[in-house]
Amino acid sequence: MAGVYISYPFCRQKCTYCNFASGVGRAAEEREYFEALLAEVAAHRWEWTPETVYLGGGSPDRLDPADLERLLALVPGRPWREATIEAAPDDVSPDKAAEWARSGITRVSLGVQSFVEAEIRRTGRQHTAAGVAEAVWILRQAGIGRINIDLIAGLPGQTAESWEESLEWIARLAPGHVSVYMLEIDGKSRLGRELLAGGSRYGAAEVPDEETVALLYERAVAALAEMGLRRYEISNFARPGEESLHNLKYWRLEPYVGFGADAHSYDGRSRRRNAETAREYVDRFRRGRPPAVETSEAASDERFFLGLRLAEGIRLDAGGRRLHAAAIERFLRAGLLEESGGRLRLTDRGVLLSNEVFQEFLAV
Numbered sequence: 001m002a003g004v005y006i007s008y009p010f011c012r013q014k015c016t017y018c019n020f021a022s023g024v025g026r027a028a029e030e031r032e033y034f035e036a037l038l039a040e041v042a043a044h045r046w047e048w049t050p051e052t053v054y055l056g057g058g059s060p061d062r063l064d065p066a067d068l069e070r071l072l073a074l075v076p077g078r079p080w081r082e083a084t085i086e087a088a089p090d091d092v093s094p095d096k097a098a099e100w101a102r103s104g105i106t107r108v109s110l111g112v113q114s115f116v117e118a119e120i121r122r123t124g125r126q127h128t129a130a131g132v133a134e135a136v137w138i139l140r141q142a143g144i145g146r147i148n149i150d151l152i153a154g155l156p157g158q159t160a161e162s163w164e165e166s167l168e169w170i171a172r173l174a175p176g177h178v179s180v181y182m183l184e185i186d187g188k189s190r191l192g193r194e195l196l197a198g199g200s201r202y203g204a205a206e207v208p209d210e211e212t213v214a215l216l217y218e219r220a221v222a223a224l225a226e227m228g229l230r231r232y233e234i235s236n237f238a239r240p241g242e243e244s245l246h247n248l249k250y251w252r253l254e255p256y257v258g259f260g261a262d263a264h265s266y267d268g269r270s271r272r273r274n275a276e277t278a279r280e281y282v283d284r285f286r287r288g289r290p291p292a293v294e295t296s297e298a299a300s301d302e303r304f305f306l307g308l309r310l311a312e313g314i315r316l317d318a319g320g321r322r323l324h325a326a327a328i329e330r331f332l333r334a335g336l337l338e339e340s341g342g343r344l345r346l347t348d349r350g351v352l353l354s355n356e357v358f359q360e361f362l363a364v
Ligand code: SF4
Pocket: 010, 011, 013, 014, 015, 018, 019, 020, 022, 023, 057, 058, 059, 111
């Protein structure tokens, strides 16, 4: 069954580490974007009934609940099996949560990143640990029990002790899903530019080294496992049955359609990508041009790379095995891949070096 992704690339602030095509927009810009987005969804000819919906891209929780309802009313299949909205913890209010639940939202992904005040401030975010606890409580009161908390390993100034503090908060709040991303500093982010310039703003002088980040990540894997949150994808951990059904579609190559700026679609054969920035997206809408700027055939071995991200790994067909025989053999010998039950998967060490593994396969 297929999924729907809706992008709302506006945020209250631009986080210091963020390299997404998102930003702070003027009210008029946001309005115009929303009208273009509505038009794109309304014009879509549905070939299937969606099973999951995911609102992300920036901060879709900024949408007025009445506007969110107008948008979701255009998507067939309500009540969906899963409908997620990304939210900043300090933007969750009882009224909003109740309206979300009425509109069919079943899951909220909270952009927490850290529970440690000094680390949070350096990202540019405004919440506090107590505020996150309140948001979780509000959502549960509204009947939205499926909650994800995003964490980042490797924030400036982060240490083994401060990381422990964030993990303790996770244990206390007991969300069913946690995402842990290892910070990759991109030259396009404010933090990345500061680092390249040798400055110290945003904590640029205190970015942990790669080895420390790997240790923080490994500690999270162990601590989350103790809490019953199993790693099912490189960055994603869940209690059984709480995995993100929508995100699983990306890794299992099931079809999805994306609306809005920088949204991607995949119909089982080809991929389509919309204009990257909100400005370009709105501009195309004004000129009566389609939102998509690129369509390409899906690469034959995508299933291979995406499937390897999952803990369940991939079942190798003869073609894949032949094509990648040398690399598979080398990584099996190096202990980065393992094979059992006819499936190939990354080992714990392989997960840490996954970029290297994927690059090697891509080079074939
Ligand atoms: S990290 Fe998320 S909330 Fe922060 S600027 Fe980027 S898209 Fe917006």
